[in-house]
Amino acid sequence: MKKLFLIIGAPGSGKTTDAELIAKRNPDTIVHYSTGDLLRAEVASGSELGKKIKSYIDNGNLVPLEIVINTIKSAIEKADKNIILIDGFPRSVEQMIALNEMLKTSKDIDLVAVIEVEVSEEIARDRVLGRARGADDNVEVFNNRMKVFLGPINDIEKFYSKQKKVNKINGERTVEEIVDEMEKIIKEKI
Template sequence: MKKLFLIIGAPGSGKTTDAEIIAKRNGDIVAHYSTGELLREEVKKGTALGATIASYIDNGKLVPLEIVIDTIVSAIKNSDKDVILIDGFPRSVEQMNALDEILDKNPDIKLEAVIEVVVSEETAKERVLGRARGADDNEEVFKNRMKVYLEPLAAIEKFYEEKGVLKKIDGERGIEEIVDEMEEFIKSKI
């Protein structure tokens, strides 16, 4: 059975870095997929699908539901590891509901926890604009990405809280502290 951990947080919260470190430290059992990276890989391939994805990413908009869900489910099913960390998902109530339906139909995948890395908007902005990885790392796009992240957040938190799988972690601390807490929590669930 695949044990699934979703890691959510504002742009710049450190969720991808945290998950990468945990996967590296536990490479024998843990696989990590960043929703953003999975989608950017498709863009790099130069396919028609990649061009469609790019048109959304470059404007800080959500990639259509079917594309994201297919990408994630395919990554989970094709993974050779039993513990899967996916960061940056879900980012909307629609994504959350679609994943919930898929999990209902796939008893071989169990959602163990949704880990939210909590940072202030100010911290998120400083980190994103400080790293400036690409065309999507500027103030205007950041504001849009933050708005897209915050709008469904309360509903997503409530949904997973009611399922008893939401875990919040303070993302304002040093990376080692955050990673250690997250890793310890994940190991307690597997």
């Protein structure tokens, strides 16, 4: 049975870095996938699908549901470890519902917890604009990404809170403090 942990948070919350570090600390048992990285890898491949994905990412918009769900499902199925961290997902109520449906039909994947890394909008903006990884890291795109994040977050929190799966952590501390707390939550749940 694969144990799935979803790491969510605003753009710039540090969720990808945190999950990467936990996977590096536990290379024999934990694998990490960033939804953004999975989609960017498809873009980098130069495929037709990659070109389609790029047009959404460059404007800070959500990639269509079917593409994201298939990408996530494929990553989980190919995972060579039983503890899987996926960050940046779900980003919409539709993604959450589609994931829930996928999990209902899958006998070998258990959603253990949703860990939300909380940061203020000001901190998130400073981090994203300070890193400037690419065309999607500018003020206009950040503002759109933040709006896209904030729109469904209350519904996502309520949905997973009813299942007693939400764990919120303060993302405005040192990376080490955040990673230590997140790793502790994961290990306590498995």
